[in-house]
Amino acid sequence: MEIQLLFLVMLHCLIGEILLFHPRLNMAGKLI
Incomplete structure (x- = not known):
């Protein structure tokens, strides 16, 4: 389970990191 x-x-x-380098995806990130 640790793995x-x-x-x-x-x-x-x-x-x-992906959301940080792709501000366009920030809206999708906020939904999570």
């Missing part, structure tokens, strides 16, 4: 938790954290960080 899955780490994966979710990395995925969350990756999504955050």
Whole structure:
């Protein structure tokens, strides 16, 4: 389960970086 938790954290960080570099997706990010 620790591996899955780490994966979710990395995925969350990756999504955050994508939203940071693509302001156009910020509207979609706010819905999450």
